[in-house]
Amino acid sequence: MIIGSGTLKGRSLKSLGKEPWLRPTSDKAREAVMDMMRPILAGARFIDVCSGTGAVGIEALSNGATHTTFVDIDNRSVHLIADNLRMLALQEQASVVKGDADGYVSGLQGAEFDVLFADPPFDSGLQEGLLVTLSEHLREGADGCIIIMEHPSRRPVQERYNGPAIDLESYKERRYGDVSMTFFRATKHRIEADSTSHDPTK
Numbered sequence: 001m002i003i004g005s006g007t008l009k010g011r012s013l014k015s016l017g018k019e020p021w022l023r024p025t026s027d028k029a030r031e032a033v034m035d036m037m038r039p040i041l042a043g044a045r046f047i048d049v050c051s052g053t054g055a056v057g058i059e060a061l062s063n064g065a066t067h068t069t070f071v072d073i074d075n076r077s078v079h080l081i082a083d084n085l086r087m088l089a090l091q092e093q094a095s096v097v098k099g100d101a102d103g104y105v106s107g108l109q110g111a112e113f114d115v116l117f118a119d120p121p122f123d124s125g126l127q128e129g130l131l132v133t134l135s136e137h138l139r140e141g142a143d144g145c146i147i148i149m150e151h152p153s154r155r156p157v158q159e160r161y162n163g164p165a166i167d168l169e170s171y172k173e174r175r176y177g178d179v180s181m182t183f184f185r186a187t188k189h190r191i192e193a194d195s196t197s198h199d200p201t202k
Contacts, residue, residue, distance in 0.1 A: 004027055008058070014084050026176060043064065069095045069113075127150075150180070164189065
């Protein structure tokens with residue numbers, strides 16, 4: 001696995017081969033996400049949920065993020081991410097959290113990050129659950145934050161999640177074969193939005 005862009009372009013990452021518990025984001029999809037996000041990654045605080053190998057969060061650091069927090073519940077992923085960070089001398093720019101994804105995001109209010117990327121196991125059903133949890137727990141400090149959810153193309157996520165303080169509104173979707181990425185922007189909750197139609201083309 002190779003870092004495809006940024007200051008670390010061309011550097012190798014450790015992986016564990018084809019493991020049934022590990023499904024890294026493809027190089028094509030990862031590089032496409034970085035191309036789209038590069039203008040806002042400079043100086044950003046990035047969270048990589050269900051990190052796996054850590055490739056997405058490390059690519060964010062390579063493209064200008066100041067800090068990435070990696071979150072994964074599997075010990076093998078936690079050790080693999082730590083090894084990759086040591087190999088690339090990125091320990092000072094990163095934190096590795098061993099924990100449940102839903103439990104972790106339920107503790108976020110929004111001031112802790114600028115961009116959050118999540119790639120839950122496709123058979124876990126966590127995609128919808130994480131977006132609901134984020135909408136319910138994020139507060140006004142999350143206004144303007146970006147959330148990217150990777151999910152199976154055959155199982156799209158909703159276009160909008162309304163919360164008490166923050167709404168998540170999708171503004172872009174990209175499909176890479178069987179895998180899709182839906183981009184959400186966190187915006188302060190507007191009560192009147194519940195009674196008006198949402199134009200997904202905006």
